[in-house]
Amino acid sequence: MLKAAHGAGAVAAAPFLRAAWGEDTPRAPIWIMRQAGRYLPEYRELKARSSFLEMVRTPELAAEITLQPIRRFPLDAAIIFSDIMTPLDALGVDIAFSPGPHVAEPLRSAAQIHALRAPDGPIAPFVGDALRLVRAELQPHVGLIGFAGAPLTLAAYLIEGSGSKEYEHFRAFLRAEPAALHVLLEKLTGVTIDYLKMQIAAGAQAVQLFDSWAGLHDLPTYRTFGIPYYRKILEALAGLGAARIFFALGAAHLTAAIAELPCEVVGVDWRTDLRAARAAFGARALQGNLDTAILYADAATLERETHAVLDAGRGGAHVFNLGHGIWPDASPDAVARLVDIVHGYER
Amino acid sequence: MLKAAHGAGAVAAAPFLRAAWGEDTPRAPIWIMRQAGRYLPEYRELKARSSFLEMVRTPELAAEITLQPIRRFPLDAAIIFSDIMTPLDALGVDIAFSPGPHVAEPLRSAAQIHALRAPDGPIAPFVGDALRLVRAELQPHVGLIGFAGAPLTLAAYLIEGSGSKEYEHFRAFLRAEPAALHVLLEKLTGVTIDYLKMQIAAGAQAVQLFDSWAGLHDLPTYRTFGIPYYRKILEALAGLGAARIFFALGAAHLTAAIAELPCEVVGVDWRTDLRAARAAFGARALQGNLDTAILYADAATLERETHAVLDAGRGGAHVFNLGHGIWPDASPDAVARLVDIVHGYER
Numbered sequence: 001m002l003k004a005a006h007g008a009g010a011v012a013a014a015p016f017l018r019a020a021w022g023e024d025t026p027r028a029p030i031w032i033m034r035q036a037g038r039y040l041p042e043y044r045e046l047k048a049r050s051s052f053l054e055m056v057r058t059p060e061l062a063a064e065i066t067l068q069p070i071r072r073f074p075l076d077a078a079i080i081f082s083d084i085m086t087p088l089d090a091l092g093v094d095i096a097f098s099p100g101p102h103v104a105e106p107l108r109s110a111a112q113i114h115a116l117r118a119p120d121g122p123i124a125p126f127v128g129d130a131l132r133l134v135r136a137e138l139q140p141h142v143g144l145i146g147f148a149g150a151p152l153t154l155a156a157y158l159i160e161g162s163g164s165k166e167y168e169h170f171r172a173f174l175r176a177e178p179a180a181l182h183v184l185l186e187k188l189t190g191v192t193i194d195y196l197k198m199q200i201a202a203g204a205q206a207v208q209l210f211d212s213w214a215g216l217h218d219l220p221t222y223r224t225f226g227i228p229y230y231r232k233i234l235e236a237l238a239g240l241g242a243a244r245i246f247f248a249l250g251a252a253h254l255t256a257a258i259a260e261l262p263c264e265v266v267g268v269d270w271r272t273d274l275r276a277a278r279a280a281f282g283a284r285a286l287q288g289n290l291d292t293a294i295l296y297a298d299a300a301t302l303e304r305e306t307h308a309v310l311d312a313g314r315g316g317a318h319v320f321n322l323g324h325g326i327w328p329d330a331s332p333d334a335v336a337r338l339v340d341i342v343h344g345y346e347r
Numbered sequence: 348m349l350k351a352a353h354g355a356g357a358v359a360a361a362p363f364l365r366a367a368w369g370e371d372t373p374r375a376p377i378w379i380m381r382q383a384g385r386y387l388p389e390y391r392e393l394k395a396r397s398s399f400l401e402m403v404r405t406p407e408l409a410a411e412i413t414l415q416p417i418r419r420f421p422l423d424a425a426i427i428f429s430d431i432m433t434p435l436d437a438l439g440v441d442i443a444f445s446p447g448p449h450v451a452e453p454l455r456s457a458a459q460i461h462a463l464r465a466p467d468g469p470i471a472p473f474v475g476d477a478l479r480l481v482r483a484e485l486q487p488h489v490g491l492i493g494f495a496g497a498p499l500t501l502a503a504y505l506i507e508g509s510g511s512k513e514y515e516h517f518r519a520f521l522r523a524e525p526a527a528l529h530v531l532l533e534k535l536t537g538v539t540i541d542y543l544k545m546q547i548a549a550g551a552q553a554v555q556l557f558d559s560w561a562g563l564h565d566l567p568t569y570r571t572f573g574i575p576y577y578r579k580i581l582e583a584l585a586g587l588g589a590a591r592i593f594f595a596l597g598a599a600h601l602t603a604a605i606a607e608l609p610c611e612v613v614g615v616d617w618r619t620d621l622r623a624a625r626a627a628f629g630a631r632a633l634q635g636n637l638d639t640a641i642l643y644a645d646a647a648t649l650e651r652e653t654h655a656v657l658d659a660g661r662g663g664a665h666v667f668n669l670g671h672g673i674w675p676d677a678s679p680d681a682v683a684r685l686v687d688i689v690h691g692y693e694r
Contacts, residue, residue, distance in 0.1 A: 163512060166671070168674045172643035172674075173643075175641055175648065218619075219620075252600040270565055271562075271564070296519035
């Protein structure tokens with residue numbers, strides 16, 4: 001059923017898309033979360049001349065940054081360079097980056113949430129422009145991935161105001177003002193659906209919903225404030241031809257809820273063995289999950305641990321990835337070795 | 348067996364100690380992680396006049412702060428006011444607080460680890476002095492708890508240099524220099540054993556080992572770099588008359604390893620249902636685990652959610668606590684209500 005929904009043609013040849021749509025491919029395709037970014041000298045060179053927001057909002061720059069890792073490594077997919085906060089401009093929220101997001105006026109009251117602007121026109125159309133530029137440059141066997149932040153994670157930043165260890169303000173607000181939080185999540189869900197539909201129309205062949213702060217919540221809370229909105233988003237994207245990837249960080253205790261989501265691929269962080277994930281997520285493709293820190297180990301350890309992940313990923317479709325985003329001081333040489341190891345492994 | 352190890356007398360009457368040693372008491376005793384601290388106006392008054400380090404290192408101040416929440420609420424245990432980094436002075440490490448710990452020279456090489464000073468004399472004896480002062484003031488039915496940081500969490504701070512979202516430097520070091528990390532963990536284990544023995548000799552009736560950053564690791568990594576050292580510490584404390592509490596944060600995926608540790612009490616964070624914890628940790632007492640954020644909910648929700656935790660804690664010994672430390676802006680009135688609700692609940 002799922003396979004019937006995506007187009008043939010280029011897709012048939014692109015290993016990333018074959019695996020994403022559930023094919024148990026003879027080799028695992030690979031892409032890397034945050035592959036377009038700070039660990040690449042060519043990125044840092046651009047960054048020295050432009051602000052993060054300029055890079056995100058200028059299609060030529062975003063496209064160039066998206067393509068940088070593809071030129072350097074034989075990766076199986078490109079992911080558009082952007083940020084999960086990008087679409088929130090449509091709600092009239094003012095966000096700066098230094099380098100993490102800082103919300104000028106954190107949402108700390110129901111009144112602020114009710115006063116959010118209704119989106120007017122397309123959401124962050126420059127991301128669509130960048131996707132089209134990338135697709136024009138990309139070879140057909142390389143997949144193109146769009147993404148968005150999951151509403152509960154976006155709400156965490158909007159209410160807390162910036163990154164935080166415990167998200168005290170956000171978690172207190174969730175308990176003190178649950179009705180207002182639902183209003184916010186509903187608004188964010190609408191924006192996210194429009195934003196991801198636009199990305200698919202612009203050429204994204206897969207879209208990943210990132211729930212970076214899922215791990216803050218217990219299961220009943222996640223079922224109340226997370227899952228219903230994620231289901232709505234993922235259902236709205238069904239049948240549009242793009243594979244739907246859901247990735248939650250620190251979510252081993254939320255597996256039962258995540259397993260109910262309608263998506264083709266489940267991303268798994270480094271703390272869950274892929275065999276356990278295979279048992280939990282059934283016929284879906286798995287994506288992940290080498291500990292990012294292994295890139296700092298010696299070459300023998302890198303090979304052994306990468307093989308361990310590839311071994312664990314057998315028995316179904318597997319898209320290789322790190323278990324979380326690559327860090328700014330990672331070595332591009334280690335990334336090159338990693339891609340070689342993955343491509344050299346017969347599943 | 349475990350019960351035979353602790354003294355009778357005062358212990359027989361102290362609800363916290365009865366539950367900690369495994370008795371299925373008719374009411375759950377309660378204490379709160381970080382109960383001595385910033386959410387209390389009387390603490391902030393002292394803090395305005397002294398630095399954090401002065402407060403930790405001056406027995407009269409540390410004792411006063413330890414007693415502040417006991418004077419205000421009918422809590423069943425006091426926990427000594429200190430910090431998990433306190434004993435590291437014995438290794439010659441220079442640490443400041445602002446408010447989190449900042450290590451002047453983070454350990455980023457094997458050479459730095461090998462050069463750490465060997466402890467010379469008692470570890471942080473002012474903590475022992477503070478414990479004696481507290482015990483002299485404390486009524487017999489109120490338990491007294493000492494604590495230490497788990498070596499892998501201490502190593503995380505020492506290598507990273509300060510708190511961090513991802514602990515990139517620490518996790519990279521673990522992969523790049525595993526042998527050096529083992530040397531560091533061995534040193535930290537020795538210090539922790541001496542430090543906790545000193546606290547028990549000074550009057551601590553229970554000691555909690557805090558593994559605040561357990562959640563960073565996958566299970567094989569935790570079994571390699573965490574569990575062996577924790578077992579060594581907990582075994583060294585056996586038979587000294589103090590109940591051993593092990594608490595790891597974000598550790599739902601590490602349950603199988605934690606269940607093997609020799610301790611009387613397992614602390615559980617808010618993300619694991621106590622029924623599941625009961626199944627995993629067998630006959631041990633459970634400690635926890637109301638989501639700290641519930642203190643910000645309305646009174647009816649606070650009562651309902653507290654009852655839900657108390658319900659889940661039945662079927663064995665239960666020490667009520669939050670699922671993590673209380674936050675600085677929590678309301679003392681909500682804490683008063685919480686203590687009343689817990690004490691009013693017949694198990």
